Amino acid sequence: MPYVDLVAILAVLQFFFFALMTGRARMVTGVKAPATSGHEDFDRMYRVQMNTLELLVMFLPALLLAGKYFSGLTWLVAALGSMYIIGRFVYxxxxxxxxxxxGxxxxxxxxxxLVLILMALVGIILSLLS
Known part of the structure; x- marks a missing residue:
């Protein structure tokens, strides 16, 4: 499980990094708070940050629950989580x-x-049935 926990905190750190990059974009482009648009470069970075936040709401519980219910496959859960983090950087x-x-x-x-959600769901259902 430590690998799953490591992936979870790395995802949070990645979001923190995107927040810092959004703040930097705000300073560079001159978009004053509380505005959330006003310059294309800022708008793009802001959307990366917000889209990542939207996905974290699904990702973190799915990651942790899949890790809990598939404790024998934490390497797979951590690998899927790592794929998410890489995907966010590519995005x-x-x-x-x-x-x-x-895309x-x-x-x-x-x-x-999606895979982590399905793993968590299957793990919960199997646990309820046993």
């Missing part, structure tokens, strides 16, 4: 450069979330 780089090219990063983020 970030693509979205900031050209939002039309964000690969989005897919690399969503696929592991």
């Amino acid at each position: 970030w780089r693509a979205y900031v450069g050209d939002p039309a090219k964000r 690969l990063g989005f897919g690399l983020s969503m696929l592991p979330i």
Whole structure:
């Protein structure tokens, strides 16, 4: 389980990094708080941060529950979580450069979330049935 916990905290640190990058984009572009738009470069970074936040709500519980119910497969759960983190970085780089090219990063983020949700659901159901 420590690997799953490590992936969970790395995902939180990644979100923290994206928040810092959004703050940096705000300073560089001159978009004053509380505005959430106003310059294309800031808008792109802000959307990366917000999209990552939206996915974290699904990712973290699915990751931790899949790790709990499939304790013999924590290597797989951690690998799926790592795929999510890599996908978020791919998404970030693509979205900031050209939002039309964000598809690969989005897919690399969503696929592991879906698999982890299914693993967690199966684990919970099997636990209820036993």
